[in-house]
Amino acid sequence: MINEPLTHGALIGILxxxxxxxxxxxxxxxxxxHIPLTRRVRRCLEILPxxxxxxxxxxxxxxxxxxxxxxxxxxxxxxxxxxNEFIAVGLAVAAASFARAYGL
Amino acid sequence: xxxPDKSAPAPYWSLAxxxxxxxxxxxxxxGTVVFxxxxxTLAAQKGLTLGETVLMSMLVFGGASQLVALEVWTNPxxxxxxxxxxxxxxxxxxxxxxxxxxxRPWFGxxxxxxxxxxxxxxxxxxxLIAMRYRAEGGADASVYAGAGLMLWAVWVVSAIPGxxxxxxxxxxxxxxxxxxxxxxxxxxxxPLWRGVRRAVGWAxxxxxxxxxxxxxxxxxxxxxxxxxGSIVGAFIDDQ
Numbered sequence: 001m002i003n004e005p006l007t008h009g010a011l012i013g014i015l016x017x018x019x020x021x022x023x024x025x026x027x028x029x030x031x032x033x034h035i036p037l038t039r040r041v042r043r044c045l046e047i048l049p050x051x052x053x054x055x056x057x058x059x060x061x062x063x064x065x066x067x068x069x070x071x072x073x074x075x076x077x078x079x080x081x082x083x084n085e086f087i088a089v090g091l092a093v094a095a096a097s098f099a100r101a102y103g104l
Numbered sequence: 105x106x107x108p109d110k111s112a113p114a115p116y117w118s119l120a121x122x123x124x125x126x127x128x129x130x131x132x133x134x135g136t137v138v139f140x141x142x143x144x145t146l147a148a149q150k151g152l153t154l155g156e157t158v159l160m161s162m163l164v165f166g167g168a169s170q171l172v173a174l175e176v177w178t179n180p181x182x183x184x185x186x187x188x189x190x191x192x193x194x195x196x197x198x199x200x201x202x203x204x205x206x207x208r209p210w211f212g213x214x215x216x217x218x219x220x221x222x223x224x225x226x227x228x229x230x231x232l233i234a235m236r237y238r239a240e241g242g243a244d245a246s247v248y249a250g251a252g253l254m255l256w257a258v259w260v261v262s263a264i265p266g267x268x269x270x271x272x273x274x275x276x277x278x279x280x281x282x283x284x285x286x287x288x289x290x291x292x293x294x295p296l297w298r299g300v301r302r303a304v305g306w307a308x309x310x311x312x313x314x315x316x317x318x319x320x321x322x323x324x325x326x327x328x329x330x331x332x333g334s335i336v337g338a339f340i341d342d343q
Binding site (some may be wrong): 002003004006010011012013014016017018020021022023024025026027028029030031032033041043044045046047048049052053054056057058060061063064067068071072075076078083085086088089092094095096097100101 | 134135138139142152153156159160163164165166168169170172173177180181182183184185186187189190191193194195196197198199200201202203204205207208211212219220223224226277278279280281283284285286287288289290291292293294295296302303305306307308309310311312313314316317325326328329330331333334335337338339
């Protein structure tokens with residue numbers, strides 16, 4: 001039952017995502033009105049954004065291989081030199097397509 | 105129990121504040137356009153309709169979570185996928201919990217419904233803007249709402265050209281568009297860097313996620329890796 005296709009599945013999926021996001025937007029505020037966040041929980045939440053990125057990037061690079069590694073390095077390297085997402089993403093996408101064109 | 109901050113000015117609303125908030129996030133617009141276009145491109149490749157793509161942007165309004173959710177997305181969706189989508193979205197957006205917590209001293213004196221309505225403007229950019237504005241002594245809650253409305257509109261509209269581009273390109277791999285998610289995260293990772301000590305949790309997250317990706321099917325490696333990394337990181341930093 002859990003693996004059967006749902007009718008209006010896309011709509012249900014989007015609503016589930018919207019509900020989950022609403023919860024994250026209001027719950028921290030609500031919680032602060034009732035109990036103070038401990039320092040450890042605060043630290044945990046501070047580390048989380050970077051942890052999400054690392055947990056996403058590493059397995060994808062391992063799965064896709066050198067092309068993904070090149071793209072990720074170019075994107076990060078570009079951001080280190082100049083904080084511009086346009087340039088970073090453009091260069092990384094270009095690097096990936098070049099790498100593929102040359103058979104990587 | 106945290107009471108509203110008595111020393112800071114009381115929160116209020118104004119039309120001028122809405123405009124000021126919209127203006128303050130002007131610098132974030134180009135980045136948001138690129139991000140939204142990337143999301144639209146990926147959504148097209150995953151087989152979402154244009155309506156679904158736009159609806160998700162309107163209702164979720166969380167760039168990173170939407171990109172990750174598209175990786176989890178299946179066509180058609182099962183109950184299991186819906187549960188995974190909700191879990192992944194909550195984890196990726198868990199940083200909003202902390203942001204919301206920091207807004208308590210400011211919005212605490214507002215009527216509850218107004219405070220909770222304003223919280224829907226929370227994304228990384230609006231929060232950063234608001235923190236700077238508040239630090240300079242500002243109290244107008246409209247600045248937060250204005251910044252949120254501006255970025256929301258840009259986010260929703262910019263997904264459309266991206267979607268049309270994605271539907272048009274037959275072989276996305278040739279152009280590297282299948283790598284949008286790791287590319288974006290790598291770019292967003294750089295401004296987070298605060299030295300090696302802070303990075304221990306991130307390294308743990310990467311390693312755990314890698315191991316889990318070999319063991320479990322689907323995208324649970326993001327959830328498990330990120331949670332493990334941030335918990336381990338928080339404990340290490342405590343010592």
